Amino acid sequence: xxxxxxxxxxxxxxxxxxxxxxxxxxxxxxxxxIHKQYKIGRIRQFYMRKVKxxxxxxxxxxxxxxxxxxxxxxxxxFYADLMNVLYDKDHYKLALSQIxxxxxxIEEVAKEYVRLLKFGDSLYRCKQLKRSALGRMAxxxxxxxxxxxxxxxxxxxxxxxxxxxxNTRTLLICGYPNVGKSSxxxxxxxxxxxxxxxxxxxxxxFVGHMDYKYLRWQVIDTPGILDRPLEQMNTIEMxxxxxxxxxxxxxxxxxxxxxxxxxxxxxxxxxxxxxKPLFANKPTFIVIxxxxxxxxxxxxxxxxxxxxxxxxxxxxxxxxxxxQTDEGVIDVKxxxxxxxxxxxxxxxxxxxxxxxxxxxxxxxxxxPRDDIxxxxxxxxxxxxxQPYDKTDPKRRKLERDxxxxxxxxxxxxxxxxKLYILQNDEWKYDAxxxxxxxxxxxxxxxxxxxxxxxALEREEDKLEAEGFYESDxxxxxxxxxxxxxxxxxxxxxxKLIVQAHxxxxxxxxxxxxxxxATTKSLEEIERKLGEFGIDASAxxxxxxxxxxxxxxxxSVGDAIVREESRARSVTPVNIEDRKIAKMxxxxxxxxxxxxRQANLYAxxxxxxxxxxxxxxxxxxxxKSTVGKRDRR
Amino acid sequence: MPQNEYIExxxxxxxxxxxxxxxxRKRAAREAHSAATFAKTVHGLRAKLYNKKRHAEKIQMKKTxxxxxxxxxxxxxxxxxxxxxxxxxxxxxxxxxxAKILSNMIKQKRKxxxxxxxxxxxxxxGITEDEMFKVIKTGKHKTKQWKRMITxxxxxxxxFTRKPPKYERFIRPMALRYKKANVTHxxxxxxxxxxxxxxxxxxxxxxxxxxxxxxxxxxxEVNVSELGLVTTSGKVVWGKxxxxxxNPENDGCINAVLLV
Ligand SMILES: Nc1nc2c(ncn2[C@@H]2O[C@H](COP(=O)(O)OP(=O)(O)OP(=O)(O)O)[C@@H](O)[C@H]2O)c(=O)[nH]1
Ligand SMILES: [Mg+2]
Numbered sequence: 048x049x050x051x052x053x054x055x056x057x058x059x060x061x062x063x064x065x066x067x068x069x070x071x072x073x074x075x076x077x078x079x080x081i082h083k084q085y086k087i088g089r090i091r092q093f094y095m096r097k098v099k100x101x102x103x104x105x106x107x108x109x110x111x112x113x114x115x116x117x118x119x120x121x122x123x124x125f126y127a128d129l130m131n132v133l134y135d136k137d138h139y140k141l142a143l144s145q146i147x148x149x150x151x152x153i154e155e156v157a158k159e160y161v162r163l164l165k166f167g168d169s170l171y172r173c174k175q176l177k178r179s180a181l182g183r184m185a186x187x188x189x190x191x192x193x194x195x196x197x198x199x200x201x202x203x204x205x206x207x208x209x210x211x212x213x214n215t216r217t218l219l220i221c222g223y224p225n226v227g228k229s230s231x232x233x234x235x236x237x238x239x240x241x242x243x244x245x246x247x248x249x250x251x252x253f254v255g256h257m258d259y260k261y262l263r264w265q266v267i268d269t270p271g272i273l274d275r276p277l278e279q280m281n282t283i284e285m286x287x288x289x290x291x292x293x294x295x296x297x298x299x300x301x302x303x304x305x306x307x308x309x310x311x312x313x314x315x316x317x318x319x320x321x322x323k324p325l326f327a328n329k330p331t332f333i334v335i336x337x338x339x340x341x342x343x344x345x346x347x348x349x350x351x352x353x354x355x356x357x358x359x360x361x362x363x364x365x366x367x368x369x370x371q372t373d374e375g376v377i378d379v380k381x382x383x384x385x386x387x388x389x390x391x392x393x394x395x396x397x398x399x400x401x402x403x404x405x406x407x408x409x410x411x412x413x414x415p416r417d418d419i420x421x422x423x424x425x426x427x428x429x430x431x432x433q434p435y436d437k438t439d440p441k442r443r444k445l446e447r448d449x450x451x452x453x454x455x456x457x458x459x460x461x462x463x464x465k466l467y468i469l470q471n472d473e474w475k476y477d478a479x480x481x482x483x484x485x486x487x488x489x490x491x492x493x494x495x496x497x498x499x500x501x502a503l504e505r506e507e508d509k510l511e512a513e514g515f516y517e518s519d520x521x522x523x524x525x526x527x528x529x530x531x532x533x534x535x536x537x538x539x540x541x542k543l544i545v546q547a548h549x550x551x552x553x554x555x556x557x558x559x560x561x562x563x564a565t566t567k568s569l570e571e572i573e574r575k576l577g578e579f580g581i582d583a584s585a586x587x588x589x590x591x592x593x594x595x596x597x598x599x600x601x602s603v604g605d606a607i608v609r610e611e612s613r614a615r616s617v618t619p620v621n622i623e624d625r626k627i628a629k630m631x632x633x634x635x636x637x638x639x640x641x642x643r644q645a646n647l648y649a650x651x652x653x654x655x656x657x658x659x660x661x662x663x664x665x666x667x668x669x670k671s672t673v674g675k676r677d678r679r
Numbered sequence: 680m681p682q683n684e685y686i687e688x689x690x691x692x693x694x695x696x697x698x699x700x701x702x703x704r705k706r707a708a709r710e711a712h713s714a715a716t717f718a719k720t721v722h723g724l725r726a727k728l729y730n731k732k733r734h735a736e737k738i739q740m741k742k743t744x745x746x747x748x749x750x751x752x753x754x755x756x757x758x759x760x761x762x763x764x765x766x767x768x769x770x771x772x773x774x775x776x777x778a779k780i781l782s783n784m785i786k787q788k789r790k791x792x793x794x795x796x797x798x799x800x801x802x803x804x805g806i807t808e809d810e811m812f813k814v815i816k817t818g819k820h821k822t823k824q825w826k827r828m829i830t831x832x833x834x835x836x837x838x839f840t841r842k843p844p845k846y847e848r849f850i851r852p853m854a855l856r857y858k859k860a861n862v863t864h865x866x867x868x869x870x871x872x873x874x875x876x877x878x879x880x881x882x883x884x885x886x887x888x889x890x891x892x893x894x895x896x897x898x899x900e901v902n903v904s905e906l907g908l909v910t911t912s913g914k915v916v917w918g919k920x921x922x923x924x925x926n927p928e929n930d931g932c933i934n935a936v937l938l939v
């Protein structure tokens with residue numbers, strides 16, 4: 048609802064506080080330790096970061112400030128004018144523009160010094176440059192002392208402005224000072240504005256809220272206006288004029304005919320004529336206050352004529368009330384509200400927007416399709432029934448009445464037994480035994496319970512037989528089953544392959560046999576390919592043809608003869624075997640001794656030269672030298 | 680919803696809490712003690728700042744006290760009224776022997792005595808070539824070392840055009856070139872940002888003078904036409920010498936004092 052709420056603006060710190068905030072933030076959030084033996088690039092970067100960071104935080108804070116303060120050109124003209132009256136538009140804009148200027152100056156300084164820091168050749172020089180960069184930023188900020196002070200004041204005042212919604216239903220009370228404006232305001236709202244018997248008690252706008260016709264209404268109390276040209280009016284009066292000029296409201300012009308306020312009736316009428324242009328296109332009323340002292344009838348003839356003239360010429364209604372005796376207060380409020388509501392509706396009807404709404408409204412009135420009357424249905428019993436009347440002594444007795452008769456709530460116990468539905472009404476209040484004739488009564492409440500149970504079991508059996516409980520998943524046709532099995536197999540196979548690959552990978556640093564060096568038998572190949580479902584018969588035939596080509600029996604005949612003629616040298620098998628076994632043993636031994644060193648250092652193999660930890664901490668950390676202890 | 684001067688309004692309507700005055704008085708009385716505790720316990724950067732602030736405050740206090748004393752000193756000098764017949768317009772005058780004026784006069788005299796032709800900074804720290812120049816290695820294999828980059832701020836005249844970069848021995852980086860100086864007029868006690876015309880003399884070496892290096896103690900010529908100074912013969916002066924008083928390479932700006 049509160050469209051214009053200036054309470055959220057962050058406090059503006061004073062110039063010195065501003066500096067403290069920004070510089071301590073730099074100190075906290077950037078690194079603080081630097082040494083001259085560091086690389087110059089690092090030193091430069093260290094100080095550049097400080098300069099940049101400071102500029103950034105200045106930028107952040109100033110920017111937030113500039114964004115938060117309302118821009119006079121963007122806000123509702125009422126607020127723009129009010130701010131102009133209260134804070135002087137030029138001053139306000141100047142202050143903001145100075146802050147903006149400071150922001151850009153700081154940015155320039157930061158840029159310049161970052162550039163200079165790039166040529167810093169020592170820690171000292173870099174540090175001095177940083178110092179002067181921050182110093183210059185601080186000087187720029189210190190010059191904004193007055194702007195910041197002014198803006199802080201404006202902020203505090205803005206936050207205390209009443210949050211007036213310029214577009215809602217509003218009653219605006221205006222008039223000479225001391226005529227009882229605030230008194231009326233206090234009567235119809237809870238605003239609690241100060242009321243005193245001297246002029247200019249109210250020095251600024253006050254807003255209050257009230258309800259009428261389930262709507263929320265805004266009431267604005269204004270400071271009194273004196274009858275003088277606009278240029279001579281002071282800030283207090285100008286606020287009223289601003290509200291009158293920019294808010295589309297119902298204006299209640301208050302008058303005091305008794306002279307208690309210190310201004311004559313003629314003066315008040317004159318003021319009305321002077322500020323009349325501000326009431327144009329607004330529902331206006333002249334409200335005569337303090338009728339407990341003086342009514343319009345008590346006035347002199349000439350003044351009465353003047354008053355009547357106004358009401359007739361300008362079509363302004365004259366209302367009368369007294370805040371002292373409450374006479375006419377509610378009437379005034381209701382009349383004013385009704386008129387404003389009517390005026391607002393009228394304005395809306397005239398505007399373009401109404402078409403959009405009216406197009407959507409449709410009232411349907413169905414045509415009778417035949418002559419059959421379709422009357423509402425009323426049950427027979429309801430027709431003759433007497434309408435319930437609380438005051439009638441012969442009325443129906445309700446459960447509540449019975450309760451009252453029997454000691455009221457908390458004492459009376461509700462009788463549920465009377466609602467029992469039994470064959471004989473006399474049985475209603477009979478006591479129900481638990482055991483009768485040595486038998487539990489509960490067992491006999493349902494005489495055919497055994498039969499029912501049996502029926503249930505029968506049904507269950509039947510369902511089971513029909514296969515009702517077998518889950519859907521298990522019902523699969525053979526094709527699907529086959530498919531699933533194949534998938535499982537494939538998955539299993541994949542897992543095995545991955546495992547084999549992983550074990551192979553463990554042989555990281557070992558010399559690897561080239562694939563061409565390993566021999567695989569034809570059977571093995573066939574088996575493997577068969578596992579993958581590939582036909583290996585082609586390979587077999589190929590190898591067969593080859594081996595066949597090289598067969599001796601297909602070559603020239605005499606070669607065989609010569610072969611047979613040669614004496615064969617046959618080695619005894621057992622000696623050979625023994626030799627091989629011996630050699631094997633020896634080679635194994637060599638292999639083992641060769642591995643010993645590698646195993647000791649946890650090497651994967653000969654070529655594993657990895658150094659896992661170059662200087663293990665525990666061996667190098669203490670100060671003991673050789674010969675201090677016998678262990679390391 | 681609270682609006683306008685609601686705090687003051689509330690105080691006016693309901694008054695303050697009953698011990699408000701009491702608390703206020705006590706707090707004021709306690710203030711010296713709490714300040715003392717703070718001063719005793721604070722340490723680190725905050726202590727530095729706090730002490731600086733206190734120091735400045737104390738100086739200010741002493742100065743004001745002294746000023747008051749000087750003011751009073753004027754009144755005492757009633758005896759200086761010339762004796763004998765005095766014209767009427769001098770009758771109600773007292774002796775014009777204000778201590779303040781006297782001390783000012785002494786200061787002025789001392790200053791004049793100091794001589795007209797001395798410069799404000801008669802001595803400067805020597806700067807080695809190492810510090811002044813950075814060797815730039817050139818050539819395909821970065822073996823040639825005849826190029827130099829000047830690491831101090833320089834002034835480069837308006838019409839300067841570079842030699843072909845390949846043959847340029849001294850490089851004066853753009854970032855370190857300056858055109859303006861903050862010049863203080865010692866008598867006006869005012870500072871102006873004036874354009875530099877030329878480097879008159881760098882006390883370190885004639886080479887630096889010709890390169891236009893700006894270091895502490897360098898005498899530069901500045902354009903003072905903005906100040907509207909007039910010579911005894913009535914001509915407008917536009918070029919005047921000024922000596923640099925700060926280390927421009929450390930401060931990022933040039934401060935100079937006008938030689939008058
Ligand atoms: N007898 C009588 N006195 C009234 C009535 N209404 C207000 N007053 C008195 O008139 C005096 C001024 O009332 P305010 O409500 O402060 O008048 P105001 O128009 O708000 O005055 P400013 O805020 O100074 O412009 C007070 O002393 C009220 O008690 C009324 O109906 N009858
Ligand atoms: Mg008032």
